[in-house]
Amino acid sequence: MYQMDPGHFITIQKQYGHLLVAELISHPRLSPTYPIVVNWSSYATSIKRFSPDDHDFSGVIYFDQFTFTELTKPEGNRTLCQKDLCCHLSYRMAEKREDEVYVLGAFDGLQVVEGEYYPQICTLLKCKSTDLKTCGYLVATAETSSDTFSLSGTFATSYVFPEVLLTGVQLVPGEFQVLSDGRLINQNGTSKPVLSVTLFGRWYEKDPPHPQQGFPGCGY
Incomplete structure (x- = not known):
């Protein structure tokens, strides 16, 4: 992280071989636009599970064994669970292309590769090809x-970090919103096609007694 002036910093993160750059306010709590307190599991734990599907399968992202379910329709409501984490997705695509596959993924477990x-x-992510074995590549x-999406989960932690990536591996600040009940939403479509919509939770209490390093950010 590099300080540009007394009030702002620049953070640079490497993702998919690209540098992602965002400007951060050094004292965000003093800003009138500072977001409201979010209960990240409020919505997800208050609703009934959406209808299950027979398209669930396993896949790997960065050595982690995810549970995936394919989004076979241009719109719908889906629930996917792994261990204690259930992810809820409501979505509507502008069109359902035959040459692209999207999946909803869930992971609840110990990461052991980088600490x-x-x-x-x-x-919610795009697979590399129509072969489901490429989901996570x-x-x-x-x-x-995407016309609309709403993603939430039954997180056991309050440390949850939202991320939306568009084609070209571009961050899109201002094109999505986090509600106080824990939903990551977009109601007006996106300026470019979607690569992924993600909520990263960091459950510190479940770390081993002597972790080698902390949460490495959005390294998926």
């Missing part, structure tokens, strides 16, 4: 546009 730490993750471009 030992415990994340909980809900993610690195992807940089997409053609499918």
Whole structure:
């Protein structure tokens, strides 16, 4: 992180071989636009599970064994669970392309590759090809546009970090909103096709007694 002036910092993160740059306010709580307190599990724990589906399967993202379910329709409501984490997705695509596949993914477990730490993750992502075995592979471009989406999860932690990536691996501040009940939403479509919509939870209490390092950010 690099300080640009007394009030702002620049943070640079490497993702998929690209540098993602965002400007951060050094004292965000003093800003009138500072977001409201979020209860990240409020919505997800208050609703009935959406209808289950027979398209669930396993896949790997960065050595972690995710549970995935394919989004076979242009719109719908889906629930996907792994261990204690249930991810809820409501979505509507501008069109359902035959040459692109999207999945909802859930991971609730110990990560042991870059240190030992415990994340909980809900993610909507594009697969590299129509072969479901490629879900979780690195992807940089997409053609499918989203009209609306709402993603939430039954997180056991208050440390949850939202991320939306568009084609070209571009961050899109201002194109999504986090509600106080824990929903990550977009109601007006996105400016470009969607690569992924993710909620990264960091459950510190579940870390081993002597973790080698902390949460490495959005390294998926």
